Amino acid sequence: MKVCMVHNAYGRPSGEELMVERIVALLRDAGHEVRAFSRESAAIVGLGDKLNAFVRGFHGGPAIADFARLLDEFEPDLVQVQNVYPLISPVVCRVAAERGIPVVMRCANYRLICPTGLHISHGQQCEACIGGREYHCVLKNCEENLAKSVGYAARNWWARASGAFTRHVSVYVTQTEFQRRQLARGGVPIERMVVIPNMVDPVAERVDHQGPGEFVLYVGRVSREKGVDVLIEAARRLPLVPFVVAGDFTAARQIQESAPKNVRFCGHVSGSALDDLYCRARIVVVPSVCYEGFPSVLIEAMLRTKPVIASRIGGLPEVVREGATGHLFTPRGSAELAEKISWLWGRPEECAELGRTGREVARHEYSRDVYYVRLMAAYEQAVATAIHKR
Numbered sequence: 202m203k204v205c206m207v208h209n210a211y212g213r214p215s216g217e218e219l220m221v222e223r224i225v226a227l228l229r230d231a232g233h234e235v236r237a238f239s240r241e242s243a244a245i246v247g248l249g250d251k252l253n254a255f256v257r258g259f260h261g262g263p264a265i266a267d268f269a270r271l272l273d274e275f276e277p278d279l280v281q282v283q284n285v286y287p288l289i290s291p292v293v294c295r296v297a298a299e300r301g302i303p304v305v306m307r308c309a310n311y312r313l314i315c316p317t318g319l320h321i322s323h324g325q326q327c328e329a330c331i332g333g334r335e336y337h338c339v340l341k342n343c344e345e346n347l348a349k350s351v352g353y354a355a356r357n358w359w360a361r362a363s364g365a366f367t368r369h370v371s372v373y374v375t376q377t378e379f380q381r382r383q384l385a386r387g388g389v390p391i392e393r394m395v396v397i398p399n400m401v402d403p404v405a406e407r408v409d410h411q412g413p414g415e416f417v418l419y420v421g422r423v424s425r426e427k428g429v430d431v432l433i434e435a436a437r438r439l440p441l442v443p444f445v446v447a448g449d450f451t452a453a454r455q456i457q458e459s460a461p462k463n464v465r466f467c468g469h470v471s472g473s474a475l476d477d478l479y480c481r482a483r484i485v486v487v488p489s490v491c492y493e494g495f496p497s498v499l500i501e502a503m504l505r506t507k508p509v510i511a512s513r514i515g516g517l518p519e520v521v522r523e524g525a526t527g528h529l530f531t532p533r534g535s536a537e538l539a540e541k542i543s544w545l546w547g548r549p550e551e552c553a554e555l556g557r558t559g560r561e562v563a564r565h566e567y568s569r570d571v572y573y574v575r576l577m578a579a580y581e582q583a584v585a586t587a588i589h590k591r
Contacts, residue, residue, distance in 0.1 A: 202580070203234045205275060205302075207268070207293055208283040210241045215422070216497045217309045220399060221283050224307075224576070227400070227569055236275050238268055240288035254287035258356040261290030268293050272300055279580055282306045282370070286356065291365035298369035303587035305579055306366065307374040307397075309494045313366060314387025316353035317343050321491045324425045330354075331387045333361060361388070371583035374576075376495030377516025383492065393586075395579050398520070399495045400572035401504045401563050413549035414483025414507070416443040416465075417542055420475070420498045421487075423450035423457070423466075428488030428512060430456055434535035435488075435542060437461045442546050447478055479505045483552055484545055487511040487521075490532045495520070503527075503563040506556030510541050526559035 208221050228235050245254050257264065268289070272280075280297040282304060294304050312318035315330050315338075322329070322343040329337035338354040339347075360366055366389075373394045375381040385391035417436075423429050423446060433456060436444045443463050447470040450457050457466050470478060479485070485502035487493075492515035499520045502509050509527035511517045521527045528545070530537045545552055565571070 202228075202279065203236075203275060203277040204228055204580075205236050205238055205271065205277040205280045205297075206283070207238045207280060207285065207289065209285055209287065209289045210239060210243070211284075217284065217494075219497060220307075220309070223400060223402070223569075224281075227573055227576075231573060236271065236277065238271055238289075238293075240264060242287065245287070255352045255356075258287045258290055258352070259359055261292045264289050265292050265296060269296050272297065272302065277302060279583060280304050283309065284312075286312070291360050294366060294369035298587075301587060303371040303580075303583035304369055305372045305374060305583045306370045308380065308384065309376070311380070311383060311387075311492060311494075312357070313360075313384055313389055316350070316357040319426055319491045321426045324490070326490070326492075330357070333358075333388070335361070371586040372579050374579055377519050379492070379516035379519065380494060395575075395582065397572065397575045397579065398567055399497050399500060400569050401497075401500045401567050403569055412481075414552065415481050416445045417484045417486055417546070418445050418447065418478055418482035418502075418507075419486050419488070420447045420470075420478070420501075421496065423448045423453045425453070426489065426491040428490045428532070429453070430459075431488045431490065431533055431535045431538060432486055433460050433464060435539040436464050438536065438539040439463070439543055439546075442542065445478060445482070447475065476505075479507065482507055483549065484542060485509050486538070486542070487517065488532075488538060489514060489517065491515070493517060500563045500567045503556075503559030504567075506553070506560045508545060508552050508555035508559065510538065510545070522558075522562070525555070526562055527555055 206225055210218055225235050245251055280302050285291050285293060297304050310318035311320055316335055320326060320328055322341045335354040335358045338350050342350045344350040344353060373389060374397050375394055376398055378396055381394045381396055419432055421427050440463055445465050447467045449469045450466055485507045487496055487498060489512050499509055503526055509521050511521045511529055512532040513529040514532045518529055521529060523529050528541045530541050
């Protein structure tokens with residue numbers, strides 16, 4: 202099969218970029234031919250670039266002409282779309298559909314029904330825009346930058362009102378059942394959605410796991426919606442327990458500056474250095490206060506035999522099994538989180554047992570092989586849908 206992968210990369214490292222790379226590698230390893238059509242948000246540097254990006258979010262500009270040429274030259278059997286904002290545009294879905302090429306869209310967040318993609322406004326959970334009420338993003342200034350809030354709301358309104366996605370996408374891939382139901386609430390056709398959870402990094406299969414672990418680990422972007430401030434407050438209650446935060450904190454210096462001495466910030470970590478942190482951790486925490494898509498850290502930790510403590514929010518409880526692979530706590534409940542950490546920290550044998558169960562779950566439910574079977578089923582559904590439309 203020939204697949205065209207469409208993705209507008211973000212301006213900083215993210216789990217979404219990582220999954221795009223893994224999917225491309227998975228397809229190529231299975232013998233499929235993959236061409237990437239990409240743009241980089243990091244290229245947007247000045248006011249002129251920002252205005253141009255806003256306009257392109259509607260019609261795509263030169264990107265659409267480039268995409269059309271790629272389709273005509275490559276003649277793919279299927280187009281998979283990841284992120285189209287701000288430099289590509291939803292118009293790519295129509296361009297593919299006009300050529301009879303089925304489109305599969307992988308939904309890494311909630312952007313189809315929420316302009317910011319996170320259901321978060323000023324650090325609080327928010328669902329005000331669901332059902333075609335994008336104007337709330339402007340009224341509440343959800344981006345804390347009025348120009349950005351207006352821009353995000355406008356492009357979401359246009360995409361919904363024009364049917365840019367709903368008319369031309371054959372299959373939507375969500376990462377959890379919760380996300381599937383949430384998108385359906387916002388008008389995405391539920392019969393065209395399939396759930397495909399993320400896959401683990403096969404490199405972790407070769408990791409040797411020794412010792413009880415030295416610290417509590419957080420991996421991810423350092424920001425309010427990720428609940429890092431909740432983790433910091435829990436750490437303050439546990440001065441004898443060491444914490445390590447691995448993630449870019451340049452946009453949240455105040456969180457770093459307010460942290461107690463038992464919290465160490467590593468900045469963005471990847472590759473073998475990140476793998477080393479996973480191996481040396483005793484517990485991994487995912488304290489999100491937003492509806493996550495599917496944080497890869499959950500299954501990466503499980504594969505490395507680490508118990509996970511996560512917020513009881515969105516799709517996280519579908520991955521972390523209470524008492525079997527880890528524990529759940531009430532979102533923003535720093536005291537409850539501290540209690541869960543303290544209880545597990547003092548029971549390394551319990552951590553090991555949860556970790557062993559987690560590893561088996563990760564290997565059987567989130568492997569590359571399982572992901573490939575699920576992805577091929579989605580592709581087959583999309584192809585069948587496209588043929589039926591003809």
